[in-house]
Amino acid sequence: MIIGSVSENKEIEKRIAITPEIAKKYINLGFEVQLSFNYGKHLGFEEKEYNELGVKFINDDKKLIENADIIIQMSLLDENRNHFLKSNQIFIGVLSPYDNKNKLDELVKKKINLFSLELLPRITRAQSMDILSSQANLAGYKAVIESFSIFEKAIPMMMTAAGTIPAAKVLVVGAGVAGLQAIATAKRMGAIVFATDVRMASKEQVESLGGKFLTVEGSENLETEGGYAKETSEEFKKKQEELLSETLKKIDIVICTALIPGKKAPLIIKEDMLKNMQPGSVIYDLAAVQGGNVQFTETDKIVEKNGVKIIGERNILNKLPTSSSSLYSKNVFNFVSNLYDKKNKKININLEDEIIAKTIIR
Secondary structure (H helix, E strand, O other): OEEEEOOOOOOOOOOOOOOHHHHHHHHHHOOEEEEEOOOOHHHOOOHHHHHOOOOEEEOOHHHHHHHOOEEEOOOOOOHHHHOOOOOOOEEEEOOOOOOOHHHHHHHHHOOOEEEEHHHOOOOHHHHHHOHHHHHHHHHHHHHHHHHHHHOOOOOOOEEEOOEEEOOOEEEEEOOOHHHHHHHHHHHHOOOEEEEEOOOOOHHHHHHHOOOEEOOOOOOOOOEOOOOOEOOOOHHHHHHHHHHHHHHHHHOOEEEEOOOOOOOOOOOOEOHHHHOOOOOOOEEEEOOHHHOOOEOOOOOOEEEEEOOEEEEEOOOHHHHOHHHHHHHHHHHHHHHHHHHEEOOOOEEOOOOOOHHHHHHEEO
16 A cells, blocks of 8 residues: 655645654555655755655656555645545545635545544544644744744843843743643743633643643633633633733733634734733734734734734744654554554554544545
């Protein structure tokens, strides 16, 4: 069986789905691996490195896609290459089914087996395949590093003969995987960290990392069975706004990570709240691509309002493409291994397996 992957549009996506380390694992399982020319060269993975493992390079994307039994990508193929897909092929990636419903419906009609990895159930057996966690972890770390590089003051408290520089105060909005890593990174660099989340289960996690958890008075635990945040009531939103408005008066840097799967990102920081912040403060909005948690967020721009810099990037992981590719490719390999019947050397789409049933698009 052939596993194939074509190069992404590197202006949009620098990550790759098959690193040399993982190509070797596929070949050891009995697969043939075929890739586009210069597939990983931009990350320092030369063709020679792949060739020595037995990987074949194909200079024609149409031929590569048509040859493959399984195609692994970061996301959907572009329109020019999508029509090369044929029935009974398996396509694995982050397919954004809520945003790409019409495109995916057309591919389902062609009888292509589509697996969208952001739909993985949050069960123990799926942890090694959890692309949302592996990528969010890096995003939370990098958002702090980027914010600190733009903030024009020192982060840790510094005591000198000339006087004391106070530690920067950081607020993390949303304490999921990205938020928790942001808290840990900011603490390691000497900041005083506060965090807020609608899920009360996050309180213990935040405090274990040394952060102070901000709780809306009388709040309930707004968490789905899958561990994601629910939409909040209007009353809760009002109380949260009051708490944030007061907190932002003393905050230097805000990291926003609040997302609801399949929906527009909740608007959390509004114009009147920004007026409470000190000039020179920085906000990094990781939810930018889904509309943003901040009123003035613009994708791939730094917007300045009242002296506050608001950063919104489409894909922060393009700044950590090697690390994020390494984790993503391992996640996908573990998913393919679960699909693969090693005894009979074939793919088994067993819909009684929760992992397969939840990720396949019908």
